[in-house]
Amino acid sequence: MQNRKLGSQGLSVSAIGLGCMGMSDFYGSSEEKTNLAVLAAALEQGVTFWDTADMYGPWTNEELLGRFFRQHPGARDKVKLATKFANMRNAGGEFLGVNGRPDYVKSACDASLRRLGVEHIDLYYQHRVDPQVPIEETVGAMAELVAAGKVRYLGLSEASARTLRRASSVHPITALQSEYSLWSRSVEAEILPTCRELGIGFVAYSPLGRGFLTGAIRSRADLEASDWRLNNPRFAEENFQLNLQLVALVEQLAAARGCTPAQYALAWLLSQDQRIVAIPGTRSEQRIAENAGAAALVLDGAELERLDSALAGIEVHGSRYPKAAVSLLEGDTPELG
Numbered sequence: 001m002q003n004r005k006l007g008s009q010g011l012s013v014s015a016i017g018l019g020c021m022g023m024s025d026f027y028g029s030s031e032e033k034t035n036l037a038v039l040a041a042a043l044e045q046g047v048t049f050w051d052t053a054d055m056y057g058p059w060t061n062e063e064l065l066g067r068f069f070r071q072h073p074g075a076r077d078k079v080k081l082a083t084k085f086a087n088m089r090n091a092g093g094e095f096l097g098v099n100g101r102p103d104y105v106k107s108a109c110d111a112s113l114r115r116l117g118v119e120h121i122d123l124y125y126q127h128r129v130d131p132q133v134p135i136e137e138t139v140g141a142m143a144e145l146v147a148a149g150k151v152r153y154l155g156l157s158e159a160s161a162r163t164l165r166r167a168s169s170v171h172p173i174t175a176l177q178s179e180y181s182l183w184s185r186s187v188e189a190e191i192l193p194t195c196r197e198l199g200i201g202f203v204a205y206s207p208l209g210r211g212f213l214t215g216a217i218r219s220r221a222d223l224e225a226s227d228w229r230l231n232n233p234r235f236a237e238e239n240f241q242l243n244l245q246l247v248a249l250v251e252q253l254a255a256a257r258g259c260t261p262a263q264y265a266l267a268w269l270l271s272q273d274q275r276i277v278a279i280p281g282t283r284s285e286q287r288i289a290e291n292a293g294a295a296a297l298v299l300d301g302a303e304l305e306r307l308d309s310a311l312a313g314i315e316v317h318g319s320r321y322p323k324a325a326v327s328l329l330e331g332d333t334p335e336l337g
C-alpha cells in the first residue's frame with residue numbers, strides 16, 4: 001500500500017483508507033465479529049487510514065473501533081485515526097442539528113477519545129459547518145485541542161472554498177473530506193483548486209458512489225428495508241435504472257483494464273491528484289483486499305480523457321442527498337453533482 005501526504009503539516013496516510021460508517025449505520029445490518037475481522041484485514045493489507053464519526057451509530061462506530069484497539073494491543077499505533085464532530089443525534093438516531101460552538105467542540109472531542117479508548121485523534125474533522133457559529137470560533141477551539149495534545153491535525157467536511165480560506169487563517173487545515181466519485185464531481189470546479197492552492201489534502205468519501213458504482217447493487221430490492229440509500233434520490237425508483245448506464249461504462253472500462261469496477265472507480269480518484277486519498281467503506285474482508293489493490297492501478301492522462309468524453313454522454317439522475325440534508329452541504333453547486 002502506498003502512502004500519500006495529506007496537507008502540508010506532515011500527515012501521511014494510506015492512499016486507500018477504510019470508511020467504517022457502514023459497519024454501524026446507514027447501510028443495513030452487520031455483525032460485530034465480521035466487522036472486527038474486517039478491521040484486522042485492513043491492518044494486514046496496510047489500509048491504515050480509518051474513518052469514523054461520533055454520529056455513526058450514533059456513537060457505536062467509535063465504540064467498535066475502541067473494542068478493536070483493546071483487543072489488538074499495538075494496533076492503535078499503526079492506524080491514522082480520523083473522527084468527526086458537529087452532527088448531533090439522540091440515542092434513537094434522530095438528527096438534532098449541527099453544533100460548532102467552542103464548548104461543544106471540546107466536550108465532543110473528550111467523548112470521542114473516551115469511546116475510542118485512545119490518547120489522541122490523528123485527524124479531527126468538523127463534520128458539517130455550523131451556519132450559526134463563525135468558522136474562526138470553531139477552528140479556534142479545534143486548535144486548542146491540538147495544543148492540548150488531544151488532536152494532531154484538523155479537517156473540515158463539505159465546507160465551501162470561502163470557509164476553507166477563513167478556517168486556514170486560524171489554524172492550518174490538513175484535509176477536506178467531501179464526496180467525490182465518478183458520479184459526484186462538483187468538487188472539481190472550485191473546491192479542489194482551492195485545496196491545491198491552500199495546501200489542503202483531499203479525502204474522497206463515498207468513493208464507490210455508496211456501492212452503486214461497483215455494480216454489486218442491481219436494484220432497490222438488493223438493499224435492506226432499513227437502508228438509508230433507499231431515501232437517496234440517486235437510488236430512487238425513477239433514477240435507479242437510468243443510473244445503471246454509468247455502471248455499465250465502469251464495468252466495461254474495468255474489464256478492459258483487467259480490474260474490478262470498484263478498483264477502477266478508486267484508481268480514477270487516485271489518478272486525479274497525488275493529494276487525494278479515498279476511504280471506501282466495506283464490511284467484507286475480501287473487499288478490503290480488492291479495494292486495496294486499486295492503489296497499484298494507474299490511469300494515465302489519455303485514459304482519463306477518454307473516460308471524461310464517455311462520461312460527458314451520461315447524465316447522473318438524482319441529487320446526492322435527500323432534500324433535508326442538502327442545506328448542510330456548504331460547498332456544493334445547486335445541481336449537487
Ligand SMILES: NC(=O)c1ccc[n+]([C@@H]2O[C@H](COP(=O)([O-])OP(=O)(O)OC[C@H]3O[C@@H](n4cnc5c(N)ncnc54)[C@H](OP(=O)(O)O)[C@@H]3O)[C@@H](O)[C@H]2O)c1
Pocket residue numbers: 018019020021022027051052127157158177178204205206207208209210211212214216262263279280281282283284287290291
Ligand atoms: N463526511 C461525510 O459527510 C461522509 C458521508 C458519507 C460517508 N463518509 C465516510 O466515507 C466512508 C465511505 O463512504 P460510503 O461507505 O458512504 O460509500 P462507498 O465507500 O462509496 O461505498 C460503500 C458501499 O460499497 C460496498 N462496497 C465496498 N467495496 C466494494 C467492492 N469492492 N465491491 C462491491 N461493493 C463494495 C459496501 O458494501 P459492503 O459493506 O457490504 O462491503 C458499501 O455498501 C464512510 O464509511 C464514512 O466513513 C463521510
